[in-house]
Amino acid sequence: MSDFLQTMATLSAERAATAGVITAANLDKPVVPLRLGAFDVIAEIKDRSPAEGGLATDGADRSERARQYAMGGAAAISVLTEPSRFDGALEHVEEVVAAVPDTPVMRKDFLVDPVQILEARRAGASGVLLIVTMLDDAALRAMLDCAAEHGLFVLLESFDELDLARASQLLDNSGDQQRAERGELLFGVNTRDLRTLHVDPRRLQTLAPFLPRARCVAESGLHSSADAATVAGLGYTLALVGTALMRRDYPAGLLGEMRAAGAVGITA
Numbered sequence: 001m002s003d004f005l006q007t008m009a010t011l012s013a014e015r016a017a018t019a020g021v022i023t024a025a026n027l028d029k030p031v032v033p034l035r036l037g038a039f040d041v042i043a044e045i046k047d048r049s050p051a052e053g054g055l056a057t058d059g060a061d062r063s064e065r066a067r068q069y070a071m072g073g074a075a076a077i078s079v080l081t082e083p084s085r086f087d088g089a090l091e092h093v094e095e096v097v098a099a100v101p102d103t104p105v106m107r108k109d110f111l112v113d114p115v116q117i118l119e120a121r122r123a124g125a126s127g128v129l130l131i132v133t134m135l136d137d138a139a140l141r142a143m144l145d146c147a148a149e150h151g152l153f154v155l156l157e158s159f160d161e162l163d164l165a166r167a168s169q170l171l172d173n174s175g176d177q178q179r180a181e182r183g184e185l186l187f188g189v190n191t192r193d194l195r196t197l198h199v200d201p202r203r204l205q206t207l208a209p210f211l212p213r214a215r216c217v218a219e220s221g222l223h224s225s226a227d228a229a230t231v232a233g234l235g236y237t238l239a240l241v242g243t244a245l246m247r248r249d250y251p252a253g254l255l256g257e258m259r260a261a262g263a264v265g266i267t268a
Contacts, residue, residue, distance in 0.1 A: 002194060004194050004197070005131070005133065005134055005194055008082070008085070008110035008134075009110060009112055009134055011082075011084055011110075012082075012109065012110045012111065012112045012113075012116070013112050013113065015083075015116075016112060016113035016115050016116050019113075019115045019116070019118075019119055022115065022118040022119065022122055026118075026122045027118065027121050027122055029097070029122075029123075029124040030101075031104075031126045031150075031151040031152065032101070032102060032103065032104040032105075032126045033104065033126070033153075034075055034076060034104055034126075034127070034153050034183050034184070035075065036075055036183045036215065036237070036238070037075075037259075037263070038237070038262075038263040039228070039232050039237055039238070039239075039259060039262030039263040039265070039266050040074075040075035040237065040238045040239075040259065040262075041072075041073070041074055041075060041228075041238065041239050041240075041241055041255055041258055041259055041262075042074065042075055042076045042077070042078050042106065042155075042217065042238060042239070042241070043069040043072070043074040043076075043077055043078070043241060043245050043251070043255055044077070044078040044079075044080070044108070044240060044241060044242030044245065044246070045062055045065055045066060045069075045077060045078070045079050045080070045092065045096060045242075045246070046079075046080035046086055046087075046088065046108075046242055046246065047062075047080070047086065047087035047088060047092075048086050048087040049086065049242070049243065062092060062095050062096060062099075063095055063098070063099035064099075065245075065246075065251065066095075066096045066099040066100045066103070067099055067100060068250060068251050068252045068255075069103070069245070069251065069252070069255060070100040070102070070103045071252040072251060072252030072253070072254075072255030072256045072259075073255065073256055073259055074103060075104070075238065076103065076104040076105065076106050076126070076127060076153075077096055077100065077103055077104070077106065078105075078106045078108045078129070078240060078242070079092050079093045079096050079105055079106065079107060079108060079125075080092070080108050080109070081093060081107055081109045081120075082108075082109045082110060088109070090107075090119055090120075090123045091123075093105055093107055093120065093123040093125050094123050094124055097123070097124035097125070098124075104126035104127055104153070105124065105125050105126055105127070106125060106126070106127035106128060106129060106153070106155065107120035107123070107125040107127070107128045107129070108128075108129045109128075109129070110131060111128060111129070111130060111131075111143065112134060112135065112139070114142055114143055114146035116128075117143060117146045117147050117150065117152065118146070118150070120152065121150045121152060125152065126151075126152060126153065127147075127152050127153035127154065127155065128143075128147055128152055128153075128154055128155075129154075129155045129157055129188075130143055130144075130154055130155070130156055130157065131157045132156055132157060132158050132159075132163040132166055132167050133158075133159060133163050137166075140166075144170070144176065144185075148175070148179060148184075153183070153184045153185070153186065154179075154184070154185050154186065155186045155187075155188050155217060155240075156170075156185070156186065156187050156188060157188045157189075157190050157219065158187070158188065158189055158207075159189075159190055159193070159194070159203075160207070161207060161210050164187070164189070164207060164210045164211070164212070165210070167187050167212065168187070168210075168212040170185070171212055171213070171214065180212075180214040180215070181214075183215055185214065186215050186216070186217050186238065187211065187212050187214050187215070187216045187217065188216070188217035188218075188219045188240065189203060189204055189207050189211075189216070189217070189218060189219060189236075190203075190219040190220050191203045191204055191218075191219065191220045191221040192219075192220040192221070199220055199221040200221075201221045201227075204218050204231055204234055204236065205234055208234040208235050208236075211235050211236075215237050215238060216235060216236045216237060216238070217236060217237075217238040217239065217240050218231035218234075218236040218238070218239045218240070219239075219240040220240070222239050222240075222241050222244065222258070223241075223243075223244040224254075224257075224258070225254075225257040225258050225260070225261035225262075226261065227258075228257075228258035228261045228265065229261040229262060229264060229265035230265065231262070231265075232261075232262040232263070232264075232265030232266045233265045233266070237262075237266065239258065239262065241255070241258065
């Protein structure tokens with residue numbers, strides 16, 4: 001694990017240790033299922049990126065941006081909750097859920113403990129992102145089982161062929177296979193190297209031959225409808241888009257264009 005990821009894992013574990021007790025009574029917000037088409041976009045809300053600097057202003061901006069994303073047809077909205085490098089918070093999930101109650105919201109963070117999945121559920125999230133390389137097999141299994149128990153979809157993020165091989169092996173489990181078939185278990189490839197924070201879009205093409213037979217997500221470095229068409233042609237059926245949408249005052253237009261171009265790219 002790189003120094004950056006190790007730091008994130010340590011800080012995440014410290015936060016998990018202070019989560020307190022979460023009971024069933026705290027988990028009463030409805031789960032919103034993913035509704036996936038030919039090609040979909042998970043649109044991201046983040047106040048800051050270590051690579052890009054500040055990207056957002058306040059809660060009003062997050063709520064309005066979430067409504068724009070929903071208007072543009074986002075399949076889900078990813079919300080950064082990591083506080084030290086991304087200025088995130090669980091309260092941001094709550095704000096977005098309140099703004100777009102019919103759109104699934106995914107907690108994006110460096111999650112290392114099942115209690116953090118319960119935190120996400122308590123905040124109203126309907127999905128979580130898990131980084132494969134941060135979790136050994138036992139920890140990954142525990143996290144997946146917790147998400148499944150509480151009805152949350154999971155985006156499994158990989159950085160290289162080894163990560164994808166570990167993630168793909170999950171499909172040998174009938175339960176995981178069924179979740180993948182229902183679109184509740186997604187497999188992502190991140191083009192951002194979290195050791196350097198640099199983006200290498202070629203990684204999506206390099207790893208395309210190793211994608212599992214499931215819904216796969218192209219993450220980071222996508223900025224245009226042409227990018228969406230390109231990754232769709234490589235076999236990705238979703239894109240996770242953050243900075244490009246955060247830089248737009250009215251992101252619904254770009255989001256719709258990317259969805260349309262991706263759908264054409266898949267059928268081309």
